[in-house]
Amino acid sequence: MRRAFIEELLSLASEEERIALMVGDLxxxxxxxxxxxxxxxxxxxxxxxxxxxxxxxxxxxxxxxVFVYSIANFPTFRCAEQIRNDVAYHRLPVTVVAVxxxxxxxxxxxxxxxxxxxxxxxxLPNMLLAAPGDPLEVRACxxxxxxxxxxxxxxxxxxxxxxxHAEVPEVRPGEWLPVLQRGGNKVLLSTGxxxxxxxxxxxxxxxxxxDLYSLPLWGxxxxxxxxxxxxxFAQVVTVEDHLADGGFASWMRxxxxxxxxxxxxxxxxxxxARVCGVVGSQSTLNAYGGLRADGASTEEGV
Amino acid sequence: xxxxxxxxxxxVLALQMVTRAKASHIGSALSIIDLVAVLYADVLxxxxxxxxxxxxxxxILSKGHACVALYAALAAQGFFPLPELEEYGRDFSDxxxxxxxxxxxxxxxxxxLGHGLPFAVGKALAGKRGGKGWRxxxxxxxxxxxxxxxxEALLFAAHHRxxxxxxxxxxxxxxxxxxVAETLALEPLAEKLRAFxxxxxxxxxxxxxxVRSACKGFPWQVGKPSVLLAHTVKGKGxxxxxxxxxxxxRNPSEEQLAQALEELAQAREAG
Numbered sequence: 001m002r003r004a005f006i007e008e009l010l011s012l013a014s015e016e017e018r019i020a021l022m023v024g025d026l027x028x029x030x031x032x033x034x035x036x037x038x039x040x041x042x043x044x045x046x047x048x049x050x051x052x053x054x055x056x057x058x059x060x061x062x063x064x065x066v067f068v069y070s071i072a073n074f075p076t077f078r079c080a081e082q083i084r085n086d087v088a089y090h091r092l093p094v095t096v097v098a099v100x101x102x103x104x105x106x107x108x109x110x111x112x113x114x115x116x117x118x119x120x121x122x123x124l125p126n127m128l129l130a131a132p133g134d135p136l137e138v139r140a141c142x143x144x145x146x147x148x149x150x151x152x153x154x155x156x157x158x159x160x161x162x163x164x165h166a167e168v169p170e171v172r173p174g175e176w177l178p179v180l181q182r183g184g185n186k187v188l189l190s191t192g193x194x195x196x197x198x199x200x201x202x203x204x205x206x207x208x209x210x211d212l213y214s215l216p217l218w219g220x221x222x223x224x225x226x227x228x229x230x231x232x233f234a235q236v237v238t239v240e241d242h243l244a245d246g247g248f249a250s251w252m253r254x255x256x257x258x259x260x261x262x263x264x265x266x267x268x269x270x271x272x273a274r275v276c277g278v279v280g281s282q283s284t285l286n287a288y289g290g291l292r293a294d295g296a297s298t299e300e301g302v
Numbered sequence: 303x304x305x306x307x308x309x310x311x312x313x314v315l316a317l318q319m320v321t322r323a324k325a326s327h328i329g330s331a332l333s334i335i336d337l338v339a340v341l342y343a344d345v346l347x348x349x350x351x352x353x354x355x356x357x358x359x360x361x362i363l364s365k366g367h368a369c370v371a372l373y374a375a376l377a378a379q380g381f382f383p384l385p386e387l388e389e390y391g392r393d394f395s396d397x398x399x400x401x402x403x404x405x406x407x408x409x410x411x412x413x414x415l416g417h418g419l420p421f422a423v424g425k426a427l428a429g430k431r432g433g434k435g436w437r438x439x440x441x442x443x444x445x446x447x448x449x450x451x452x453x454e455a456l457l458f459a460a461h462h463r464x465x466x467x468x469x470x471x472x473x474x475x476x477x478x479x480x481x482v483a484e485t486l487a488l489e490p491l492a493e494k495l496r497a498f499x500x501x502x503x504x505x506x507x508x509x510x511x512x513v514r515s516a517c518k519g520f521p522w523q524v525g526k527p528s529v530l531l532a533h534t535v536k537g538k539g540x541x542x543x544x545x546x547x548x549x550x551x552r553n554p555s556e557e558q559l560a561q562a563l564e565e566l567a568q569a570r571e572a573g
Contacts, residue, residue: 040431046461051420051454058424061410062432082451086417090403090410 001156001193002030002099004135008142009067013038016146018063024052024070030099031069049074053082053096060092065149069097072105072114076153080120083151088124093149096121101131101155101193102241103275103285110277113285114155119246121153122219128152128173131248133195133214136165137177141216144171157193164199164214174222176213176229184209186235191215191248194239194291201239201295210237218248223255230262237267241286244270269297305510308378309339310570313539314563315374315387321559323391325399329537329549331371333474334441336508337532338363341439342375345517350380353407359436360425362410364418365443365472369401372408381407416449418442419469423455426467426527434466439517441470445477448486453498460499465521469500469529472507474536476547492531500529507532540565 010033013019020041021034035042041064045052049070056066068075075096076083087094098114105112121127130141130152138156145152164179171177176189180202188210190198195214201207211233230236230252240248249268256263271289278288287293303311312335320328342348346359363372370390377384382405390397396404400413412418422440429436446452459467477485488494495502501523505512513532520528536550537543540562554562 043427045458046454048451048454048458050416050451051423051458054417054420054451054455055424055427055458058421058426059428060424061421062425062428064428081414082417082420085411085414086421 001132001135001138001161002159004138005097005142005156006030006033008139010034010037012142012146013041016065018065019146020059020064020066022052022056022059022066022068024049024068024074026070026074049078050082053079053094054086056094057082057086057090057092060087060094061090065093065095065146067095067097069099072098072100072112073117076114076117076120083121083127084124088126088151091126092151095145095152095154097154097156099156099158101157103282103289104158104193106280106282106285109279113275115241115243115271115275116246117153117155118240118242118248118251122246122251124151125220126151127219128217129219130154130217131192132156132216133179133190133192134161134164136163136168137171137195137214137216139168140171143168144217155192161193162196164195171216173217173219174215174225175217176215178211179214180212182209182211184211185233186210186237187213187233188237188239189213189215190239191218192240192242194241197286197291197293198239200293204295207295218251223251226252226255227259227262230256230265234265235267236265237269239269239291241271241291243273244268245273303343303378305339305343305514306573307570308343308375309336309510310566311378312339312371312374313566315377316370317540317554317559317562319370319373319387319390321554321556322388323399324553325370325391326551326553327367328370328554329476329543329546330365330368330443332538332540332543333534333536334365334368334472335371336510336538337441337470337472337513337534338371338375340510340513341517342379344514346439347436348407350407353381357436360409360422360438362412362418362422362425362438362440363401363408364412364440365415365446366400366412368443369399372401373397373405376405376407415443415446416451419452419455422467422469423459423464426459426464427462429466430462430464437466437468439468439470441472444471444473444475444482444488445485447471447488447491456495456498456500459527463525464527465523465525467527468517468520469527471529471531472534473531474534476536476545476550478550480547495529495531499526501526502529502531504531504533507534508538539569
């Protein structure tokens, strides 16, 4: 996903001269092509995230489309108030880019586990969440954000994720994106980096009659389209590599809160807080938190 | 309107606004009124008839709690009609009790401290990289210099040689609860700022000619951002408010307002 991000950003930046990339002294072996090709639009802000996000807002207020790139919680929780006040409140076209979504940096410890970010970012009015499920959705989200400049959060994984679409799909906020349709009336709906995992689950007997959809663009302003999409199915299981509290499943429940008959069709598969403070590979920790490769629920999972 | 007359007018308007709205922070506003008056009368290149003029100088008020000073300056300079100041502090008003970008002429909303300087640095960087002629001025409080984000921004602005940026520090030596010295001592502040790579000038922040001369002449060193360390008096211009920490929060009674306005009328007559 990182490669797709920088390739697509380079491509877009060659057409749109207002695109700037700001990094928090991170991005080794990823951001160099942009820095070399567009040195006037590349800024290493140093290890200073609060100033970085405030500066990004300042540059955006002068016409730049700023992408602020860092790892996991550094461009989000560390400078949450700058995102809230400076970026989102002023409706400035800054995209906060966090690599290492979910438990991608599982071995690096709790500091690097991005499992509470949806909860933080979806609490902000004007903020669009972009959580692509594969490299092609990364490109799709970037194209959408350049065509629709606004405050946004782009959550991407690391490297090596498989592509699950045949081509770059067209994405719109709040709209479910079909990945695999088998004509049934049950659906797995994934957001972010769990899409390949959900794809694996389709091979399991428990999910043999499920379709697979992705929802890469969502947020506070896009709840109203959910009820009609849920209504098309008898069962909707949301999947996310985020804690159950305040995440994607919570968002969906809020979207359905006034329609109890639809709420009953929804189940959420999220991470248990037991993963907090534990290290391991991404797949190990996902399984430990309740997202097993075979799709089975665990007692500890939620 | 010359800066002295503008400052006197701003003090009257600010006191009226804060009293009417039963609001706080009049001491903080009075502290910066001379600085803001000089900026708007003589330094900033702005157009009240075209607040979004692309070539304007950008002014950021980072100590957003002192907003009545800026609202008063903007209304007095014609950015919006003076009677609109009566909306200050009312329910659903755009003239919020911390500075609001919904008001004509205001670049940026603040209220949480430590946000204005990084935002201003971003603007200055955009100006530099875009080859723009406009400049960026940002006004922070002394207590606000406790914020780590400001020191991050100081590092960045010096490293990137943003000499299109002027930082004004309202150094009145009082914070919310007590003195700066008793809270988190900043001294030696000028030396710290120089060590961070900034060109530093210290002035009496109520001496209009000194402030004017310094601000009009920046950058003082090519390749360095400038910081005006303005020694000020919290509550300046109203005798019973000067240097009294209580006026960070207290709002004036009608009697205190009348006394303050009388003092300002005398000052106006005295020129």
